[in-house]
Amino acid sequence: MTHPAPSRRHAIAEDLRNQISTGRLRVGERLPSEAQLAARYKVSTPTLRNALALLQGEGLIEKIHGSGNFIRHPLHKITYLGGGHTRAVQLAPDGVLSVSVSTTNLRAQGPLATLLKVAPRSPLTEFLHLCHDGTTPHSLTRVYVPRDLAPAVIPDPPSCSVVTATLASLRPPLAEVQERINARLPTPEEAAVLRISQSLAILVITRVATDVIGRVVEAAILVLPGDRSDALFATRHAPEEGNSNK
């Protein structure tokens, strides 16, 4: 409560936020150049850039080097459905999502070997999914399976649904799916691939599927931008056994 409006950049960010939400600045539109904005608000360029960084962290604008600052399209919110849904995928409310998949063969090492509970240098297959909502990237998923559970032939170009179905057919019945979620800032690489600011928080979901004999048959790492996605877990309780929890 010491300072309601401590700094210049918050005031500028607030003004721009209002202009965006009231529609005076329309989506997709380019903002005036940083030099022009700095002149208009009578601040130095670093201060104006700090103001833009706030909006960037909220996912309201997108900076494109050499080209300008743009109002982002209103975000199609994506909900990751977890818990029980073995074939967990993202759900888009209305828009059409296109997914591109690429495949790589590699060998387990370090944390990846630990995650899959295999020996280092075990052969794995990686499926890299990049999900687009229109023209903007929307989520990044890396799926790892032991090589012997991966299909021998991969369609070219691979399609997400086909790959997923093929994987499921090769797989023994699942016993447990574990999903670990945390929040962090993206690495520069992740930010570049997803075209988001390095200061926009991301949701990272690490999903590990285990079969009945305890073998890890799939590990997936999902990276979801925090401004346009969340994860939902619903747990139903049987009415009569609801009180059996110790």
Added chain:
Amino acid sequence: MTHPAPSRRHAIAEDLRNQISTGRLRVGERLPSEAQLAARYKVSTPTLRNALALLQGEGLIEKIHGSGNFIRHPLHKITYLGGGHTRAVQLAPDGVLSVSVSTTNLRAQGPLATLLKVAPRSPLTEFLHLCHDGTTPHSLTRVYVPRDLAPAVIPDPPSCSVVTATLASLRPPLAEVQERINARLPTPEEAAVLRISQSLAILVITRVATDVIGRVVEAAILVLPGDRSDALFATRHAPEEGNSNK
């Protein structure tokens, strides 16, 4: 791969990271002043501050205005157990967590009313939990229940376990627990309460518990710093019905 080492501040941050991980800088210790560090690395103060901001975003250091930059204590990782566990609480691996609770009566409004599916201005009781790991705050939880499901008398000082048990006893059997998770940067208020950087991502869990007649009996908003907490959901599958997924 376009830029292996794009900027000065990353080099400085990397150097400080190494000094921290190799123990040349010990936990709790104060770093030299920013002016001294700037002189040592031969950079301007804003550049040095940018380097520190990177470490701050990783939760490695804590800035205390007027006092200095300090190496943070190695984080006791907290895991939020979700999904099925009705009385979801945080688990600390070893350290002892102390929780302070305060109670407020208020009336539903806006998003809160929507969350609890009650009419605006319905009476609610808020329980504000602040969880400490030693001296540093660790998580912030706001729990809202309709007033008629809240205990008439609140012990003073309220204890977390007693409050939780009392709430459970007043409550009809639960039918469903829904947990929605997302990632964002903290508000200035949240950052201040949790004593974290405004550039450290947080995990926000919104948990809504519904009873058998569809009434929302509790809504909780948990704020967990991303560097020291994650959420875990485990789903077991019955072996025989594992293939029923079309």
Added chain:
DNA sequence: GAGTGGTCTAGACCACGAG
């Protein structure tokens, strides 16, 4: 090549914390 954002400098002044 013109215009854009990305990074950095060398200082100034203010606000906070502790003695």
Added chain:
DNA sequence: TCGTGGTCTAGACCACTCA
């Protein structure tokens, strides 16, 4: 009061995009 971090200035130079 003094040293600390917090904010800001007015420029400089580089890297990228697009015509």
